[in-house]
Each structure stands twice: as structure tokens, then as C-alpha cells.
Amino acid sequence: MSMNAASSSNNTVISVAHLAKSFGAAKAVQDVSFDVHAGEIFGLLGPNGAGKTTTIRMILDIFKPDKGEVSVLGGPMSEQKKARIGYLPEERGLYKDLTVEQCVTYLAELKGVARADIKTRAARFFEQFDLTEHRRKKINELSKGMQQKVQIISTLIHRPALVIIDEPFSGLDPVNTRLVQDLLLEQRAQGTTIIMSTHLMYQVEEMCDRLVLIDHGKTVLYGGVDEIRRSHADRAVRVVVRGDLPAIPGVIETSRKGNERTLALPHGMEPQEVLAALVAAGVPIEQFELALPTMDDIFVKVVAGGK
Amino acid sequence: MRKILIVMRHEFVMLITRPSFWIALIGVPILMAVIMGIAIVSSTAATASAIAARQNRADVQGYVDHSGIIRALPDGSNLRAFDDEAGARAALEAGAISGYFVVPRNYIETGAVQYVSSEFNPLDSPTDAFERTINYNLLGGDAALLSAFNSPVLIRTEMATAPAEAKGGNGGAPFPIIPMIVAIMFSIVLITAASYLMQSVTTEKESRVIEVLMSSLTPTQMLAGKVLGLGLIGLAQMALWLLSGLAALRFIPAGASLGTVDGGTIVVALVFFVLGYFIYASLMAGLGALMPGAREAAQYTFFIILPLFIPLYLNTAISLEPDGPLAVALSLIPFSAPVAMVMRMTATDVPAWQIILALVLLVAAVLAVITLAARVFRAQSLLRGTKPSLRDIALALK
Numbered sequence: 001m002s003m004n005a006a007s008s009s010n011n012t013v014i015s016v017a018h019l020a021k022s023f024g025a026a027k028a029v030q031d032v033s034f035d036v037h038a039g040e041i042f043g044l045l046g047p048n049g050a051g052k053t054t055t056i057r058m059i060l061d062i063f064k065p066d067k068g069e070v071s072v073l074g075g076p077m078s079e080q081k082k083a084r085i086g087y088l089p090e091e092r093g094l095y096k097d098l099t100v101e102q103c104v105t106y107l108a109e110l111k112g113v114a115r116a117d118i119k120t121r122a123a124r125f126f127e128q129f130d131l132t133e134h135r136r137k138k139i140n141e142l143s144k145g146m147q148q149k150v151q152i153i154s155t156l157i158h159r160p161a162l163v164i165i166d167e168p169f170s171g172l173d174p175v176n177t178r179l180v181q182d183l184l185l186e187q188r189a190q191g192t193t194i195i196m197s198t199h200l201m202y203q204v205e206e207m208c209d210r211l212v213l214i215d216h217g218k219t220v221l222y223g224g225v226d227e228i229r230r231s232h233a234d235r236a237v238r239v240v241v242r243g244d245l246p247a248i249p250g251v252i253e254t255s256r257k258g259n260e261r262t263l264a265l266p267h268g269m270e271p272q273e274v275l276a277a278l279v280a281a282g283v284p285i286e287q288f289e290l291a292l293p294t295m296d297d298i299f300v301k302v303v304a305g306g307k
Numbered sequence: 308m309r310k311i312l313i314v315m316r317h318e319f320v321m322l323i324t325r326p327s328f329w330i331a332l333i334g335v336p337i338l339m340a341v342i343m344g345i346a347i348v349s350s351t352a353a354t355a356s357a358i359a360a361r362q363n364r365a366d367v368q369g370y371v372d373h374s375g376i377i378r379a380l381p382d383g384s385n386l387r388a389f390d391d392e393a394g395a396r397a398a399l400e401a402g403a404i405s406g407y408f409v410v411p412r413n414y415i416e417t418g419a420v421q422y423v424s425s426e427f428n429p430l431d432s433p434t435d436a437f438e439r440t441i442n443y444n445l446l447g448g449d450a451a452l453l454s455a456f457n458s459p460v461l462i463r464t465e466m467a468t469a470p471a472e473a474k475g476g477n478g479g480a481p482f483p484i485i486p487m488i489v490a491i492m493f494s495i496v497l498i499t500a501a502s503y504l505m506q507s508v509t510t511e512k513e514s515r516v517i518e519v520l521m522s523s524l525t526p527t528q529m530l531a532g533k534v535l536g537l538g539l540i541g542l543a544q545m546a547l548w549l550l551s552g553l554a555a556l557r558f559i560p561a562g563a564s565l566g567t568v569d570g571g572t573i574v575v576a577l578v579f580f581v582l583g584y585f586i587y588a589s590l591m592a593g594l595g596a597l598m599p600g601a602r603e604a605a606q607y608t609f610f611i612i613l614p615l616f617i618p619l620y621l622n623t624a625i626s627l628e629p630d631g632p633l634a635v636a637l638s639l640i641p642f643s644a645p646v647a648m649v650m651r652m653t654a655t656d657v658p659a660w661q662i663i664l665a666l667v668l669l670v671a672a673v674l675a676v677i678t679l680a681a682r683v684f685r686a687q688s689l690l691r692g693t694k695p696s697l698r699d700i701a702l703a704l705k
Contacts, residue, residue: 023687024702057686060521062518062522062686063686063687083523085522087518087519088519089515089519089522091690091692092515093515094514094516095321095510095511095514096514106313106317110310110520110524112309151519154519
């Protein structure tokens with residue numbers, strides 16, 4: 001993961017400070033702050049209704065914040081900047097009565113791409129997404145997954161420097177999920193900054209460099225993915241050995257799942273001591289790792305803890 | 308500006324790919340031609356050839372005149388006078404006449420005439436010829452004046468309600484059908500253009516494409532592109548219809564004066580059309596922005612277009628009395644002016660000050676309505692997926 005490279009960069013693409021937004025009596029966002037660095041995939045996480053979409057809309061200048069500051073690509077939003085941003089909202093759709101080509105063309109034109117460029121770029125995307133033979137079909141003749149692919153093409157065709165993508169994998173089968181995943185990683189490799197909002201925590205672990213977790217309109221967790229997982233780790237290691245596990249002084253075997261045992265460590269004991277003890281005992285070790293919590297565990301813990 | 312043009316072109320393409328657009332574009336003039344055709348046929352039914360054809364027929368009608376109106380018969384009448392109904396009935400039973408008319412003593416007050424016949428044939432009724440005879444006598448036996456009476460239907464109506472009118476004012480002119488046709492055309496184009504606009508907004512809301520658009524466009528750019536794009540199509544449609552209508556007028560026989568339309572009227576009419584379009588398009592766009600979908604919006608459409616229908620409901624009053632207080636008021640009120648003023652202009656010479664006043668009021672109303680629509684046409688309304696509460700609407704208008 002390129003987390004270290006990304007976080008050490010001072011090149012901030014988005015800076016959000018103490019955002020707040022209410023609709024009538026409902027406080028959608030109360031206090032959200034985070035920075036997004038150039039060339040990273042940034043996870044924007046939170047339970048339903050936490051204020052993610054409202055935050056995104058404020059970043060995009062669709063909504064004006066009641067309080068707080070937003071800086072995008074080095075300052076306030078402008079007409080020119082809109083052409084450098086690709087947005088795929090959670091509530092998304094296409095013109096059902098237009099063909100794939102017409103639809104992609106219109107949305108790309110609004111982003112300032114010349115017609116000739118649209119043609120060549122779209123052709124390449126259609127090829128990549130297996131849509132070439134469907135390009136003259138109307139949107140409502142396509143399957144949901146195909147529509148989703150058209151939406152992703154529309155989000156990327158103007159080669160944005162910043163992509164904001166809400167639930168990119170919803171409605172996709174495993175093959176297409178992998179396709180989109182690879183596409184986003186490829187975009188990152190090309191230097192595109194990506195904000196991704198998703199409920200699929202394994203995707204966050206796999207793809208995101210850093211993340212912010214919002215709950216009840218407030219930032220509750222913010223930082224690098226690995227860093228967050230380590231800071232939420234219980235003091236434990238996961239071990240798989242061939243044969244019986246010898247008794248290691250100070251360690252309590254807390255659970256066993258198949259061959260895998262999770263050993264809880266008392267305060268002051270380092271994981272290395274367990275490893276040294278196992279090696280000293282001459283036990284064949286098949287697996288040894290820190291018992292890092294999954295993002296799923298952390299999400300549930302933090303969000304449930306906040307209630 | 309570039310984005311507004313892109314939206315305009317997009318709306319244009321979306322509209323012309325709809326079959327309903329082409330059906331309306333071609334179907335309405337055909338429908339109008341049929342209506343005009345019927346009007347012409349009925350208004351020229353009493354031309355010389357038609358009269359001659361009817362007079363050549365051998366059948367003789369009788370009449371009993373208690374009112375003493377009929378003192379002379381126009382040339383070529385196949386009418387036979389009877390002193391009383393008994394004599395006429397005897398002649399009918401004997402086959403000497405195929406029917407007879409009874410003009411009551413109080414004919415002038417009631418305008419009612421009774422016709423007794425052994426057979427009923429609505430397609431070949433002799434009543435027109437008898438009406439001519441009555442008219443001929445009411446006109447003092449002047450054949451030239453009689454020939455000016457080429458719309459018998461109207462005469463009957465006039466006499467039943469206001470007999471004095473029959474001799475002066477509009478009474479002698481045929482029913483002016485052009486104002487009504489123009490009014491219908493105007494209303495159709497205004498309503499369809501404004502409805503397309505509303506549909507275009509609700510389609511984008513319902514298909515959820517709106518939020519993607521909002522990341523590329525401001526609501527104002529979106530609104531401007533839609534209003535201008537669909538407005539230009541509406542204007543082209545209206546101009547096409549008006550010009551083809553004008554061309555069709557040249558084929559109408561000289562005797563059938565149905566109203567007046569000239570080039571100047573068309574230009575002024577198009578100005579009223581454009582302003583009227585802005586009012587209704589803005590209202591419909593605002594409605595579309597407030598409502599979550601087409602179905603919810605449709606529930607309120609009627610209330611918005613209602614003012615357009617008022618001049619249509621009252622078309623007889625406006626056409627027959629184009630300078631009356633009702634017609635003048637409707638042509639000055641901005642919401643009915645686009646239709647009512649144009650109806651009046653085709654029916655009479657509207658004083659220039661009234662046209663100017665109507666335009667000033669209309670422009671003021673356009674500015675007010677566009678301001679309101681722009682207030683409603685904002686992200687928060689456009690992205691709302693539920694029906695707005697009154698409070699939401701009040702907030703949106705603030």
C-alpha cells in the first residue's frame with residue numbers, strides 16, 4: 001500500500017474543516033474535518049444517515065455549508081474545477097431513453113470534453129468494459145450491472161484529477177467488482193485522487209490508504225488504515241502451528257477456531273516474546289501474526305460505542 | 308454559457324426523438340385545417356351556387372305567416388303562402404308541398420319558427436332557404452344585404468337572444484373562427500412546451516441523473532438551458548403553425564371572412580407567445596423542481612395552466628365582443644394575456660396603448676415568476692426525493 005507515500009505528501013487535494021449543515025431542525029453534519037492527499041484512495045465511511053452524502057455535496061459546492069471551510073484542488077470550487085472532478089453519487093442514474101453513447105457523450109460534454117475526444121475515449125472504455133456491442137442500446141435495455149459500468153465510464157471519461165465515488169460496487173457481480181477495483185487502483189497509480197464511500201469494509205482494507213469515519217455528523221475516526229487498525233488492536237497474536245501448542249509463560253489462550261489460536265497477551269508482554277518462545281520450543285510455525293482487528297470490527301465498535 | 312448551449316442541444320435532441328412531438332407538430336395543423344374546412348363549408352353554404360342548386364329542386368315548401376314579416380319572397384324561392392295551418396296541412400297531406408313553416412305572431416320576440424314535415428332529413432333540410440326568406444324580409448327586401456348574410460347559424464342565435472344586434476355591429480359578420488384557432492394553437496404550444504420542461508426536470512429527478520448533473524452545472528445553468536432550448540422549439544413550432552395557417556387562409560373563398568391576420572399581428576403574437584412561454588415554463592420548472600416526480604407534479608399542473616384556459620372557455624365572448632370589458636381585462640392580465648390578446652388582435656383592431664400596457668405587465672410578471680422559479684430551482688429542492696411540506700416550499704421560496 002502506498003499509504004506512507006501518500007500521507008507524507010503535503011499536497012492536499014481537499015481540506016474540510018469543521019463543516020456543519022442543517023436542514024430545518026435536522027442537523028445533517030455537525031462537525032466534520034479531514035484532509036485528502038493527492039494520489040490516495042481515501043475512505044469516507046459511516047453508517048447510513050451519518051452525513052456522508054451531505055459532506056460530499058458540500059465539497060462539490062452543491063450545498064453551501066452553514067459553518068466551516070471547504071478547499072478543493074487548492075481553493076474554493078469554481079466552474080473550471082468542476083471539469084476536473086468526477087462524481088458518482090449513491091443516488092445515481094442515467095437517461096433511460098438515451099443510448100449508451102448519447103448518455104456518455106452528454107455527461108462528458110458537460111465536463112468540457114471535446115466531441116472528438118469523447119468518441120475515442122468512450123470507444124476505449126466500451127472495449128474495456130465489454131460494452132462495445134451495447135453502445136447503441138438505450139440505457140433501459142441494459143442490465144443494472146451494465147448501467148453501473150456506463151456510470152463509471154461517465155465518471156472517468158473527462159480524466160478527472162479527483163474522483164468522488166459513492167458505493168462503487170453496488171449492483172456489481174464479483175467479476176465486475178474486480179474490474180472496477182482494478183480500474184480505481186489504476187487511476188490511483190496514474191495520480192488520481194479518489195474519495196470512496198462504501199459499506200464494504202474489506203474493500204476499505206484492500207484499497208484505501210486513509211479514511212475518515214463519520215457518525216451522527218461528526219468525525220469519529222481519522223487516519224491511515226493500517227495505523228487505525230494497529231491502534232485498535234487488542235493485545236493478541238494469531239498462531240497456527242503443527243502439533244500441540246506448548247505452554248508459553250504469561251500467555252492465555254483465549255480462543256481457538258480450527259487450527260488457529262488467538263493468544264491474548266498480558267500488559268507489558270510483546271508479541272516477539274511469544275514468537276521467541278515458540279521457536280525455542282522447536283514447534284513448526286505455519287502462521288504467526290498480530291491479531292489486528294478488521295475494519296468491520298472497528299466500524300462496529302466505534303459506531304456502536306458512540307450510541 | 309457553453310454549458311447552457313450544451314443543455315439546450317440536449318433538450319432539443321431529447322424532444323425531437325419523441326414520437327409525441329412529431330404527432331403534435333403535424334397533427335395539430337391537420338386538425339386545424341379540418342376545423343377551418345368545416346367552418347368554411349358552413350359559412351359559404353349560402354353562396355350563389357349552393358342556393359341555385361337548392362332552388363332547382365322541385366319540392367315546394369309552404370309557410371303560414373302570423374307575424375306579417377314576410378311581405379316578399381327572394382328570387383327563386385319555392386315557397387307557397389298559406390293563410391292558416393289547416394290549409395297548409397291539407398296541402399302537405401295531398402303531397403303538394405313537402406313541408407311548411409309556421410311563423411308565430413311573436414316571432415320578433417322569440418325568434419322561433421315551427422317546421423312541419425312528413426319526413427325528417429337533417430342532411431337536406433329546407434330550413435336554410437326559409438331563413439333566407441325571413442332575413443330577406445327583415446332586411447327590407449334588399450338582395451344585396453341578404454347576400455352579406457352568409458352565416459345563417461349566427462343569425463338564428465342573435466335573434467333568439469338579442470334581436471337588435473342582428474341589424475348592426477357584429478351581427479352581420481360570420482363567427483370569427485380565426486381568433487379561436489389561434490387561441491387553441493397558442494394554448495397547445497404553451498402548455499406542451501411548458502409540460503416538456505416540467506417533464507425534463509422530473510425525468511432527471513426520477514432517473515437520479517440530477518445529482519451527477521449538479522456536479523457539472525449550477526441549477527441556474529440547467530434551468531436556462533432547458534427554458535431556452537425547449538422555448539426555441541416551441542417558438543419554431545408556433546411560427547410554423549402560424550405561417551402555414553396564413554398560407555391556408557389564401558385558399559379561403561373571398562366571401563368567407565373569418566377574421567383578420569396579417570404579418571404585423573403575427574410578429575406581435577410571437578412576442579406574446581415568447582413572454583407567455585417564459586411565465587408558464589418558469590412556473591412548470593419550479594413545480595418540477597419542488598415535486599419528487601412526474602406523477603406528483605402532474606397533480607398541480609392543472610392549477611398552473613388554468614389561466615390559459617379561461618380565454619378559451621370565454622372564446623365566444625372575446626370573439627364577438629373583442630373590445631368589451633371582459634376581453635380587455637383578460638388581455639391585460641399577464642397570465643391570460645398571451646392567449647386573450649392574440650385572440651382580440653385577430654378579431655379587432657386593438658388600440659396600441661392596450662398592447663403596450665399588456666406587454667409591460669407581462670414583462671413585469673415574467674421577471675417576477677422567473678425570480679421565483681430560480682429560487683425554487685436549487686439543489687436542495689432538486690435533490691429532495693420526497694414530497695415537500697408547505698414548510699419546505701416556504702423555505703424554497705425564501
